[in-house]
Amino acid sequence: MRASEKAYAALRDDIVEWRLAPGTVLAEVEQSERLGVSRTPLREALGRLTAEGLTTPGGRGVVVTDISxxxxxxxxxxxxxxxxxxxxxxxxxxxxxxxxxxxxxxxxxxxxxxxxxxxxxxxxxxxxxxxxxxxxxxxxxxxxxxxxxxxxxxxxxxxxxxxxxxxxxxxxxxxxxxxxxxxxxxxxxxxxxxxxxxxxxxxxxxxxxxxxxxxxxx
Amino acid sequence: MRASEKAYAALRDDIVEWRLAPGTVLAEVEQSERLGVSRTPLREALGRLTAEGLTTPGGRGVVVTDISxxxxxxxxxxxxxxxxxxxxxxxxxxxxxxxxxxxxxxxxxxxxxxxxxxxxxxxxxxxxxxxxxxxxxxxxxxxxxxxxxxxxxxxxxxxxxxxxxxxxxxxxxxxxxxxxxxxxxxxxxxxxxxxxxxxxxxxxxxxxxxxxxxxxxx
DNA sequence: ATCTCATTTTCTGTATACATAACCCTTGTG
DNA sequence: CACAAGGGTTATGTATACAGAAAATGAGAT
The missing domain is CATH 1.20.120.530 (GntR ligand-binding domain-like)
Structure with missing residues (x-):
């Protein structure tokens, strides 16, 4: 499995299952270390999540979107x-x-x-x-x-x-x-x-x- | 303007204005040289285009989608x-x-x-x-x-x-x-x-x- | 002549180093 | 004491080098 796919699946699952709460800032280095991939595939994963609306570009990095x-x-x-x-x-x-x-x-x-x-x-x-x-x-x-x-x-x-x-x-x-x-x-x-x-x-x-x-x- | 944004805008315009015909393969090195950005921001642009459905992942690289x-x-x-x-x-x-x-x-x-x-x-x-x-x-x-x-x-x-x-x-x-x-x-x-x-x-x-x-x- | 398989080449996927910009904290001033 | 300006710090944005996979190529056999 590609590293970017792995990172995307993991993050998506974490968000959908509410392990990552809305408002959580997803810092690139932090998440790339946690998931065991480098920043490049991680950024691709974050881009896909943002395109889907699960995350939004916040001041610095991306944040998990809220559901009101x-x-x-x-x-x-x-x-x-x-x-x-x-x-x-x-x-x-x-x-x-x-x-x-x-x-x-x-x-x-x-x-x-x-x-x-x-x-x-x-x-x-x-x-x-x-x-x-x-x-x-x-x-x-x-x-x-x-x-x-x-x-x-x-x-x-x-x-x-x-x-x-x-x-x-x-x-x-x-x-x-x-x-x-x-x-x-x-x-x-x-x-x-x-x-x-x-x-x-x-x-x-x-x-x-x-x-x-x-x-x-x- | 960010390089990835520039590449995205240029490619999107080229596709929408039919300067890039459906079926055209967008090779990364080729496009990055044409647009004057490196491969990293170009890949981000291609990712956004693919998410929008203007391009699709084809065998090697991405290809401009057809409209039948x-x-x-x-x-x-x-x-x-x-x-x-x-x-x-x-x-x-x-x-x-x-x-x-x-x-x-x-x-x-x-x-x-x-x-x-x-x-x-x-x-x-x-x-x-x-x-x-x-x-x-x-x-x-x-x-x-x-x-x-x-x-x-x-x-x-x-x-x-x-x-x-x-x-x-x-x-x-x-x-x-x-x-x-x-x-x-x-x-x-x-x-x-x-x-x-x-x-x-x-x-x-x-x-x-x-x-x-x-x-x-x- | 064509099909197959190995080789080579070229492209994508990934990691990392560097540049740049945003943020924060400190410092100085009103 | 509040606030603004400046530098320092840390994150993102970009470039590039490397690794691996897929496709093109060519030689050999049938």
């Missing part, structure tokens, strides 16, 4: 626009059998959620397959790219929310509804199902974020 | 999604006076188009001010960023289309309709006016692109 409540609202506003359109396009252009299969698998998602694996690997993998299927079905690389760049931030937010079994079960049902609408080749229904799902996700994130806040300050 | 007819369709599909939403949000959240003023100025755009300046600087500046006003009105930095990253590609496409006075005059009227709808605080109308404008722009681009193609091959 307003950011979450803005992020979901854009997400609703993009994923709503994507679901509609997938319904128009996608292959019905693919999404029928995903719908069937999502019906059994509760088994994955309540299984032995505390990381819920299989569940998240299944949701990821739905995302990938939509990406492939829309046949619009620019839209797919825009959604990919959003997902980085969404993963970061997800780590704030308590992914409890109740919410995940409900989310799986919402995903199944999206898959069903796409399989039925109904663009407007697919978009509506997506809108519904995102609104509920947002509510959940904001609720847990608020209680986190209370925990820390009250 | 399908790409144009995909680009406008995403553009319609983003700018339609942006216009609607601007209508909801924007300041009416700002857009009334822009509407009045756009009414006089034919004067700018038929003026002495062959580059139509004042006209494009006015259209740019409308874009900026919408960007500011939506108060969603993620959506604004997504639109900015699209505009690079759109400028590149625009240089393919013949920006004749007739099309620009019609476009100005379409822009005026968008400004009017936003000023009237009518989101659905603003979105519709945007959809209409983009469809006509796309038709124009594809028509001139097709005739170009005929010119070269027939």
């Amino acid at each position: 409540l307003e950011d979450i609202d803005e992020l979901f506003e854009l997400r609703e626009t993009l994923e709503g359109k994507a679901a509609a396009l997938a319904a128009s252009r996608g292959d019905a059998a693919t999404f029928e299969q995903l719908q069937r698998e999502l019906a059994h998602a509760p088994d994955l959620i309540n299984g032995n694996d505390p990381t819920r690997h299989d569940y998240y993998e299944l949701v990821g397959r739905l995302d990938a299927a939509i990406d492939a079905a829309i046949s619009n690389s620019y839209l797919a790219q825009a959604m990919r760049s959003l997902r980085v931030h969404l993963v970061r937010i997800r780590r704030l929310a308590a992914d409890d079994a109740a919410r995940l079960t409900a989310a799986a049902a919402e995903h199944a509804a999206i898959a069903e609408a796409i399989a039925a080749k109904n663009p407007r229904l697919a978009e509506a199902a997506t809108t519904l799902h995102l609104h509920r996700s947002l509510s959940h994130v904001k609720a847990t974020h608020a209680s986190h806040h209370k925990e820390h300050h009250g | 007819l399908e790409d144009i369709d995909e680009l406008f599909e995403l553009r319609e999604t983003l700018e339609g939403k942006a216009a609607a949000l601007a209508a909801s959240r924007g300041d009416a006076a700002t857009f009334e003023q822009l509407q009045r100025e756009l009414a006089h755009a034919p004067d700018l188009i038929n003026g002495n300046d062959p580059t139509r600087h004042d006209y494009y500046e006015l259209v740019g001010r409308l874009d900026a006003a919408i960007d500011a009105a939506i108060s969603n930095s993620y959506l604004a960023q997504a639109m900015r990253s699209l505009r690079v590609h759109l400028v590149r496409i625009r240089r393919l289309a013949a920006d004749d006075a007739a099309r620009l005059t019609a476009a100005a009227a379409e822009h005026a309709a968008i400004a009017e709808a936003i000023a009237a605080k009518n989101p659905r109308l603003a979105e519709a006016a945007t959809t209409l404008h983009l469809h006509r722009s796309l038709s124009h681009v594809k028509a001139t692109h097709a005739s170009h193609h005929k010119e070269h091959h027939g």
